[in-house]
Amino acid sequence: MRAIGSATEPRAETKASSPPAMTPQLSNEQLRQLYETMLLSRILDERFWILNRQGRGAFTISCQGHEAAQLGLGYALEPGKDIVFPYYRDTGLVLHFGMTPRDLMLGFFARAADPSSGGRQMPNHFASAARKIISVSSPVATQIPQATGAALASKLRHLDEVTAVCFGEGCTSSGAFHEGLNFASVHRLPVIFVCENNGWAISVPREKQMAVPNVAERASAYNLPGYAVDGTDPLAMYAAAAEAVKRARSGGGPTLIDARVARLTPHSSDDDDRRYRATEEIEQARRLDPIPRFRQLLLGRGILDEGADKALRERVSALVDDAVGFAEASPEPDPATLGRHVFAEDTGDGLTTGRGEVAEWR
Amino acid sequence: MAVKTLLEAIRDTMFSEMARDERVILMGEDVGAKGGVFKVTEGLQKEFGEDRVIDTPLAEGVIVGAAIGAALNGLRPIAEIQFADFIWPAMDQIVSEAARMRYRTNGTFACPLVIRTPYGGGVHGALYHSQSIEATFAHVPGLKICAPATPAEAKGLLTAAIRDEDPVLFLEHKRLYRSIKGEVPDGEHVLPIGKADVKREGSDLSIITYGAMLHLAIEAAEKLSGEGISAEVLDLRTIQPLDRAAIAATVHKTNRALILYEDNKTLGVGAEVSAFLAEELFDELDAPITRVASPDVPAMPYNHGLEKAFLPQLEDVVGAIRRLVAY
Numbered sequence: 298m299r300a301i302g303s304a305t306e307p308r309a310e311t312k313a314s315s316p317p318a319m320t321p322q323l324s325n326e327q328l329r330q331l332y333e334t335m336l337l338s339r340i341l342d343e344r345f346w347i348l349n350r351q352g353r354g355a356f357t358i359s360c361q362g363h364e365a366a367q368l369g370l371g372y373a374l375e376p377g378k379d380i381v382f383p384y385y386r387d388t389g390l391v392l393h394f395g396m397t398p399r400d401l402m403l404g405f406f407a408r409a410a411d412p413s414s415g416g417r418q419m420p421n422h423f424a425s426a427a428r429k430i431i432s433v434s435s436p437v438a439t440q441i442p443q444a445t446g447a448a449l450a451s452k453l454r455h456l457d458e459v460t461a462v463c464f465g466e467g468c469t470s471s472g473a474f475h476e477g478l479n480f481a482s483v484h485r486l487p488v489i490f491v492c493e494n495n496g497w498a499i500s501v502p503r504e505k506q507m508a509v510p511n512v513a514e515r516a517s518a519y520n521l522p523g524y525a526v527d528g529t530d531p532l533a534m535y536a537a538a539a540e541a542v543k544r545a546r547s548g549g550g551p552t553l554i555d556a557r558v559a560r561l562t563p564h565s566s567d568d569d570d571r572r573y574r575a576t577e578e579i580e581q582a583r584r585l586d587p588i589p590r591f592r593q594l595l596l597g598r599g600i601l602d603e604g605a606d607k608a609l610r611e612r613v614s615a616l617v618d619d620a621v622g623f624a625e626a627s628p629e630p631d632p633a634t635l636g637r638h639v640f641a642e643d644t645g646d647g648l649t650t651g652r653g654e655v656a657e658w659r
Numbered sequence: 660m661a662v663k664t665l666l667e668a669i670r671d672t673m674f675s676e677m678a679r680d681e682r683v684i685l686m687g688e689d690v691g692a693k694g695g696v697f698k699v700t701e702g703l704q705k706e707f708g709e710d711r712v713i714d715t716p717l718a719e720g721v722i723v724g725a726a727i728g729a730a731l732n733g734l735r736p737i738a739e740i741q742f743a744d745f746i747w748p749a750m751d752q753i754v755s756e757a758a759r760m761r762y763r764t765n766g767t768f769a770c771p772l773v774i775r776t777p778y779g780g781g782v783h784g785a786l787y788h789s790q791s792i793e794a795t796f797a798h799v800p801g802l803k804i805c806a807p808a809t810p811a812e813a814k815g816l817l818t819a820a821i822r823d824e825d826p827v828l829f830l831e832h833k834r835l836y837r838s839i840k841g842e843v844p845d846g847e848h849v850l851p852i853g854k855a856d857v858k859r860e861g862s863d864l865s866i867i868t869y870g871a872m873l874h875l876a877i878e879a880a881e882k883l884s885g886e887g888i889s890a891e892v893l894d895l896r897t898i899q900p901l902d903r904a905a906i907a908a909t910v911h912k913t914n915r916a917l918i919l920y921e922d923n924k925t926l927g928v929g930a931e932v933s934a935f936l937a938e939e940l941f942d943e944l945d946a947p948i949t950r951v952a953s954p955d956v957p958a959m960p961y962n963h964g965l966e967k968a969f970l971p972q973l974e975d976v977v978g979a980i981r982r983l984v985a986y
Contacts, residue, residue: 426764434756443756446731446736638764
């Protein structure tokens with residue numbers, strides 16, 4: 298009898314590669330704007346939690362600790378031209394792509410004017426057709442095959458657009474992740490797979506999710522580059538994403554980016570991560586907070602000073618204050634609209650509940 | 660008018676729609692060089708190229724998932740699932756994604772997509788090449804379901820499905836692919852999704868059915884006409900949306916309803932039709948609503964005798980009609 302996978306068998310060489318070194322070409326003004334959007338994402342997110350704990354909204358889910366990866370990616374893409382399939386933590390990315398604090402706060406309060414869903418979806422399930430932000434759902438990884446399909450359409454239509462799709466590392470163990478990357482690589486499609494790897498699939502740590510140390514290593518199974526990147530450094534992330542975008546635009550096919558980020562909050566407002574995370578691990582994650590680190594870098598380069606930083610924070614907080622006031626005062630969806638948009642022709646077929654509606658067949 | 664098989668009508672419709680609209684693409688397992696396991700897509704790749712007729716990896720989730728992404732980005736994909744029995748890995752994409760895209764974006768996104776798949780049994784396909792899947796998907800609002808029974812219907816409904824703004828599950832009964840021939844209108848022929856069709860006029864009872872069972876219903880109706888029983892046959896043509904007005908109209912006329920379907924009986928399409936009639940036409944019924952369907956066993960066996968025992972037979976339908984009329 299042959300032993301299969303004997304313990305002495307040498308492991309295949311599966312080291313994740315690093316993106317080629319390049320100097321980010323972002324101007325000082327872009328760096329300052331990048332920082333501002335990171336700050337806006339954070340302060341907005343913190344306000345969601347406060348509002349949730351005050352009982353003013355049933356749910357929130359965080360971007361905190363992911364902002365640098367999202368903005369580094371965002372600056373490598375062209376908003377308005379490129380397509381993004383975000384996931385529910387991508388507050389920073391969708392702000393960069395043109396959604397506003399008011400838009401996201403309308404989503405938090407589930408108001409009729411919520412541009413993502415008119416109050417139908419949970420908060421942070423972003424969508425904006427005009428901004429090429431594709432609608433987020435709650436099942437994980439479903440967006441990955443879809444992003445592959447969107448990139449297939451770009452290729453068939455000869456459109457100069459790149460698709461970026463974001464997800465957590467938890468879903469990289471799913472079949473949909475494999476199927477999406479495999480198909481995209483077979484057809485060398487212009488798509489970038491961005492894993493915002495915070496090491497936690499709700500309560501399950503990385504080592505119980507996968508037997509490889511890096512998600513980037515999974516790329517070798519599809520014969521595409523896999524970059525392991527410090528996702529708490531927006532410049533490292535920008536460099537990797539810019540390289541991936543260049544490859545995608547020039548017909549070189551997809552790239553997998555494994556952006557190591559920190560999860561600074563529980564999974565969601567319904568979770569208490571003290572039940573499964575050690576205090577030291579949470580403290581370690583806090584030390585990886587991208588915002589103070591990037592602030593120090595900008596201060597060191599003279600792009601920002603203490604006074605400007607304070608003014609910036611005040612301006613961003615005022616934007617968030619405005620968004621709260623605006624959204625909370627905004628009208629709720631009319632319950633009579635429940636049956637709308639099942640189909641294009643609005644048949645109202647969803648309303649045959651036996652609760653007194655006029656039977657639509659008459 | 661040309662006489663075609665169901666299969667030819669479907670293939671020719673894809674040819675004409677792909678020629679008419681360059682946004683229409685076809686993707687699925689073996690749809691290219693091989694022309695599909697049933698030869699439904701034969702010649703399409705040669706005509707339209709490998710870009711528009713794509714042999715996919717063997718993974719239904721990405722066939723539908725990528726088709727959704729392509730639909731979101733301006734194409735009109737036809738995704739072929741080789742057998743309906745293999746559609747389940749794509750369930751998440753169909754139910755959670757395609758069927759909800761319009762609703763969850765408050766009408767700002769659309770997902771114009773056709774998922775074609777051969778379903779149904781009677782061809783020795785056994786447990787995994789014979790299933791009827793319509794009831795499971797009919798429980799999913801946001802998804803349209805077509806189940807044509809004739810070549811003309813196949814052309815009209817597939818044309819409508821490809822041009823529709825929403826996802827459509829297009830069910831092709833594999834036993835009918837080559838066994839049923841019929842006249843198909845030349846040129847433009849579009850049938851509205853959600854409209855049933857009276858295939859045979861009658862006054863004593865209504866047989867409400869779809870797909871392959873339509874032909875059994877007509878056979879039974881013809882057989883009993885010699886005994887003075889006049890059966891009306893309503894072909895649903897689409898399962899979702901269900902044409903409740905047509906169902907009500909035929910039973911209003913005959914006051915007796917027999918629902919005939921190949922799927923297993925419990926919670927099948929017949930259950931919904933039956934419930935609808937009980938709710939809305941209770942006072943007009945002269946006999947109990949009756950269903951003839953397949954038994955609630957997990958799937959259709961391979962052995963000929965077992966397969967025959969699974970499927971509704973002519974004598975089952977004839978017997979049910981006689982009992983209904985005599986009630």
